[in-house]
Amino acid sequence: MAATTQNDSQLSAVPSYEQEQAQARFDAIIGDDSRIEPRDWMPEPYRKTLTRQVSQHAHSEIIGMQPEANWITRAPSLKRKAILIAKVQDEAGHGLYLYSAAETLGTSRDELNDQLLTGRAKYSSIFNYPARTWADMGAIGWLVDGAAIANQVPLCRASYGPYGRAMVRICKEESFHQRQGFEILLSLSRGTEAQKKMAQDAINRFYEPSLMMFGPPDDQSPNSKQSMAWKIKRFSNDDLRQRFVGMIAEQVKVLGLTLPDPELRFDEETGKWLHKDLNWDEFMAVIKGGGPMNSQRMERRRAAHREGAWVREAAAAYANKQAQSEVA
Amino acid sequence: MKSDELDATLDSFGDALASATRVTPGNALRPEDIAKDGVKPSEQIAQYALRLGDDSLILSQRMSHWVSRAPELEEDVALGNITLDLLGHARSFLTYAGLAWDKTEDDLAYFREEEEFTSLHIVEQDNGHFGVTIIRMLLVATYQHLLYTALMESADETLSAIAAKSVKEVDYHRDHAIQWTIRLGLGTEESAEKMRHALEILWPYIDEMFTDEPLHDQLEGVAVRPSTLRAAWDQEIAGVLDEAGLEVPNVPQAMCKGRQGEHSEYMGYILAEMQVLARKHPGATW
Numbered sequence: 206m207a208a209t210t211q212n213d214s215q216l217s218a219v220p221s222y223e224q225e226q227a228q229a230r231f232d233a234i235i236g237d238d239s240r241i242e243p244r245d246w247m248p249e250p251y252r253k254t255l256t257r258q259v260s261q262h263a264h265s266e267i268i269g270m271q272p273e274a275n276w277i278t279r280a281p282s283l284k285r286k287a288i289l290i291a292k293v294q295d296e297a298g299h300g301l302y303l304y305s306a307a308e309t310l311g312t313s314r315d316e317l318n319d320q321l322l323t324g325r326a327k328y329s330s331i332f333n334y335p336a337r338t339w340a341d342m343g344a345i346g347w348l349v350d351g352a353a354i355a356n357q358v359p360l361c362r363a364s365y366g367p368y369g370r371a372m373v374r375i376c377k378e379e380s381f382h383q384r385q386g387f388e389i390l391l392s393l394s395r396g397t398e399a400q401k402k403m404a405q406d407a408i409n410r411f412y413e414p415s416l417m418m419f420g421p422p423d424d425q426s427p428n429s430k431q432s433m434a435w436k437i438k439r440f441s442n443d444d445l446r447q448r449f450v451g452m453i454a455e456q457v458k459v460l461g462l463t464l465p466d467p468e469l470r471f472d473e474e475t476g477k478w479l480h481k482d483l484n485w486d487e488f489m490a491v492i493k494g495g496g497p498m499n500s501q502r503m504e505r506r507r508a509a510h511r512e513g514a515w516v517r518e519a520a521a522a523y524a525n526k527q528a529q530s531e532v533a
Numbered sequence: 534m535k536s537d538e539l540d541a542t543l544d545s546f547g548d549a550l551a552s553a554t555r556v557t558p559g560n561a562l563r564p565e566d567i568a569k570d571g572v573k574p575s576e577q578i579a580q581y582a583l584r585l586g587d588d589s590l591i592l593s594q595r596m597s598h599w600v601s602r603a604p605e606l607e608e609d610v611a612l613g614n615i616t617l618d619l620l621g622h623a624r625s626f627l628t629y630a631g632l633a634w635d636k637t638e639d640d641l642a643y644f645r646e647e648e649e650f651t652s653l654h655i656v657e658q659d660n661g662h663f664g665v666t667i668i669r670m671l672l673v674a675t676y677q678h679l680l681y682t683a684l685m686e687s688a689d690e691t692l693s694a695i696a697a698k699s700v701k702e703v704d705y706h707r708d709h710a711i712q713w714t715i716r717l718g719l720g721t722e723e724s725a726e727k728m729r730h731a732l733e734i735l736w737p738y739i740d741e742m743f744t745d746e747p748l749h750d751q752l753e754g755v756a757v758r759p760s761t762l763r764a765a766w767d768q769e770i771a772g773v774l775d776e777a778g779l780e781v782p783n784v785p786q787a788m789c790k791g792r793q794g795e796h797s798e799y800m801g802y803i804l805a806e807m808q809v810l811a812r813k814h815p816g817a818t819w
Binding site: 267270271274277278279280281282283284285286287290291293294297298300301304339389392393396397399400505508509512513514515516517518519520521522523526 | 564590594597598600601602603604605606607608609610613614616617620621623624627638639642643662663664715716717719720721723724727806807809810811814816817818819
């Protein structure tokens with residue numbers, strides 16, 4: 206048995222006729238802008254890249270529930286409280302579709318969850334910043350969900366079918382999330398001096414981290430090129446970033462507030478928006494676990510998992526007993 | 534779909550579709566509609582609506598703590614949904630009550646003192662572990678389901694309409710709690726023990742739910758007399774506990790006067806957290 210395995214792995218260095226055919230079919234589907242589906246053959250690096258990306262996205266939805274859940278109990282009106290609960294609940298739903306999409310690539314939800322809890326998988330580093338005031342609910346909706354949408358709308362066209370389709374639904378809901386965030390800031394900006402100050406402070410804190418959500422600059426993003434060739438990704442990090450900053454530069458005027466970026470301007474020559482240099486050292490430090498909230502976010506998730514263990518065990522035991530009694 | 538067709542969606546994503554965060558038109562009887570079109574209730578009817586609103590508000594406030602902490606993701610969605618339903622019921626009842634005193638739902642939720650809250654002690658009990666939350670949901674949702682079913686016959690049209698909308702939702706809460714009670718009661722020895730413990734610590738607050746007040750005498754045909762729900766409730770709960778291999782615990786009933794504004798030690802903390810931001814900015818709109 207062992208000999209055969211070794212033999213196979215050595216042989217795979219030279220693709221078989223079937224493998225070459227499969228690769229050609231895959232390339233044709235990508236070239237034709239059609240979709241790869243779960244039963245189609247796909248190269249292992251494509252599967253691996255997608256599994257990583259889709260599961261990171263799912264983890265981000267789940268961890269991203271925490272900063273907002275932090276304000277549910279203190280929401281300043283019952284209507285805002287209801288909207289916030291609905292939003293956080295949508296995020297749990299997004300996590301569920303994305304884990305399902307990731308599972309079609311052959312990794313189970315338990316394994317993906319384990320990767321998150323043991324720190325082997327990442328989530329969007331913006332959630333490692335604290336939601337310190339109510340205005341952060343506005344800034345997170347407007348800037349963080351806004352950046353997420355700018356990133357995710359092109360993913361509706363991702364070459365992997367289940368991911369693209371999950372993204373269509375998610376983007377529709379995210380669009381409402383962004384608007385509710387903007388509406389929170391709009392109310393604050395038309396409110397008392399203290400409310401206006403709260404809104405400006407939240408924008409000041411979330412501006413830079415939200416721009417960094419698009420990932421490192423193009424010349425420092427080694428995986429982007431392959432993802433674009435596979436049509437998972439359709440636009441470069443910098444391109445999406447400048448597109449987003451242009452949108453918020455206009456929207457902030459409606460709020461009568463400002464973005465903390467004196468260098469922000471539209472460059473007529475290139476037709477692109479320019480912004481200040483971002484603090485990528487901080488970004489890397491937060492990704493590596495050094496953000497203000499990394500430890501708390503992870504511990505909260507681990508605690509929920511640990512404290513729920515007896516419930517999951519009991520549910521499994523009950524399901525087994527039911528299955529046995531049906532057989533008998 | 535080809536790239537160019539999808540490019541069009543880049544600029545107009547998601548305009549036409551529903552999300553939980555959007556208020557769906559045609560979803561009858563929103564608090565906003567009651568505030569706009571509602572008939573001003575009598576003092577007694579307002580007092581009655583306040584009781585029902587306070588029960589749902591405090592329970593929702595408690596339940597909301599589960600969001601992002603549930604034993605599994607599906608349960609995060611389910612508990613969030615239940616929390617949101619309860620908040621919706623609270624908003625409708627409080628909005629209606631407030632019409633009698635020219636107060637909004639937010640005036641009543643955020644700017645009353647502890648002794649002005651009329652909620653039952655059972656809803657302010659600590660969430661505890663998941664089993665405690667499930668048993669509390671079972672006991673309260675079964676009660677609310679019977680209550681709203683009867684309240685649909687109320688001579689007061691607004692109360693009847695709120696009950697008609699809410700009864701469908703608490704029926705789901707009840708069903709959710711029953712399914713979990715059975716699963717955890719029959720699951721493992723550990724889960725059964727936790728469920729027995731949950732019943733013991735919550736059972737002392739049962740009698741208060743069914744205590745009639747003079748207010749109910751004054752609202753014959755409008756309010757539901759709580760004592761009339763007891764027999765059906767006892768029977769339903771006994772049936773569920775039996776199926777789950779659990780029993781009604783033999784514990785004394787606590788002396789509770791939540792309806793008169795006398796609360797347990799939990800209530801001060803619940804209100805401090807809920808009201809802190811609104812009170813820091815009195816008169817602000819959000």
